[in-house]
Amino acid sequence: MGETDETVSEAPSGDVRGRILAAAAELIAAGGPDAATTRAVAGAADVQAPTIYRLFGDKRGLLDAVAAEVLGRYVAGKAAREPHADPVQDLRDGWDMHVEFGLTHPGLFAIMSGGTPGAASPAVAAGMEVLRARIRKIAEAGRLQVSEARAVGLTQAAGVGTVLTLLGQPEGARDLALSETAREAVIAAITRVAPAVAGDGARGAAAALRASLGDTSVLSGGERLLLEELLDRIANGEARRE
Template sequence: MQVDDVAAGDGPRERILAATAKLLAEGGREAVSTRAVGAAAGVQAPTIYRLFGDKQGLLDAVAAEGFAAYLTTKTGPEPDADPVDDLRAGWDEHLQFGLANPALYMLMCEPRPGAMPPAAVAGIEILTARVRRIAEAGRLRVSEERAVQLVHAAGSGTTIALIAMPEATRDPELSVMAREAVIATITTDAPTPAPSGPVSAAVALRAVLPQATALTDPERGLMREWLDRITDAPR
């Protein structure tokens, strides 16, 4: 998915988003000004302010639209696919998107106050689903929450580091090494026939807890809290 695919359309909002995405891709954040966007989209500055509030609101909208477009290209894993290989594929897709759209990716990773954009939330949900498949297969050695946080932090950090490198000297093997180091930290080579201790048992039970229909929602919430405390306790 290229950033040029963002928000193509004929309405003023779509034209503004497409123009902003193009300026961002060609010249980075510094190239985006309300004057440049207005000229490229054929609108006046008041229209931009009315639709997006300010420049930051416009940039946030471009980031959300770009990531949403990226998510539409992602497909779910095959039912019989190895869950760890599926996590590898997700890592590689994330990296490819960042390298193909560096300015947009850096904008998306920018810390900002308030709630996460819906597209970013959707991305975390996809990652969480991948990690849960590993847990359900009995191959996760840490809590789902910790695994998601580690994969997200390491994957984003690796992508940003590679974006910062000159393309001619960029070493893609760094991503492979980082990916495999993370996978080795959070997974086991094969499912254990029987839990070898409370942590393994807690991870396995945590993965299938949503299926425990005999419990009420508050009871499941309390059980989830207990299991997370067991899995996150110092070894």
Template sequence: MSEASPRERIVDAALQLLSEGGQDAVSTRAVSAAAGVQPPTIYRLFGDKDGLLDAIALQGFADYLKSKTEAPPSADPVDDLRRGWDQHVELGLANPALYLLMNTRAARSPAMLAAEEILADRVNRVAEAGRLRVPESLAASLIQAAGAGTTLSLINAPNPTLSTTAREAVLAAITTDPPTARTPGPASAATTLRAALPELNALTDNEKALMREWLDRITSQTR
């Protein structure tokens, strides 16, 4: 096994300090001592402390996802949203200092952007299945806001029923039941077509933009 690089040692040391003492414990002096490097090495590799904090948040999030050995998408995309919600809450409760770092940075961290991309993909699958009752961007924003609020509340005060109750309330607000033999309503049909717009080669970019505006209007007014 090859020896860890200075960058790897710094990130590992910073993550350990974060876990043990929170963000205040991640000082340049403490990290350099724990990693066995000189302070200038941190600035050379990460630019400044903000760059280091972004790097450890992204690495911590990536390590968590890897540890979960995420299963492939299931047959029910709404169940995948449930699983994603539960993993989000679990991350916060298992690594509260890391979670707070990801959510309290002034700028949107790379870790949060990675999490948003995963969520957007899952929401898109629900839309393509014709089971989304609101626009994709609104659905993702509701899940993100409610999930973060629930997780932060649980970090401060455990409640065995809060996560499930909040999760199901959000899913009920943004999704529909599985399609039946009857014809779906206009909002569901519009949302499904909206999700497929990027793949429609028969329309020009301007036509797609106009179609997107029409479909968003149908979705927002027909519920």
């Protein structure tokens, strides 16, 4: 162990960190998050356990770092992909990529889905921005029939739930059609078949106008906040508040 420790201490910290992340990722892929114990990771990466604590704080910090590393590459590729001309089809493609990632990386998906509520890693936050951008494109096309916030929340909740449900099924007997059914149910709930036109109803028009507010500078901050709230209520079909 003496020679190993000396080698590690002389190696650039980035090399050691990358080796630890790679070792932990392999263990998670083979046996899930529980397999990536500090001792197992240290052994696989040929470092001492204190090195892991120094770089990542604790096991949760290590697991979060592994998830962020892999998810970051996935999100970067997803964001760089040429979007489909039809924003609704682009959302479909994004959904399918999300489900494929979850089924391909079940251990990492479990880590990402089991974090502290409200505390998203930078990679997860970046993924949410990609989803928000897709929803915004649908709104700008006049094809969203709920508020953007509700559309994002529904899509995220249904997407995560779909992956977790499929991961809970035996791998050889997964009902993969469940994903398509859930996807189309979400799309039907948040979109309209064709772009909003005059006389086509207030909900789609409100969502489209809400998405376009960034193009105007004639409103004060307070006026914009009030208009955003009103448009969201119209888009979501909420009853008048007494």
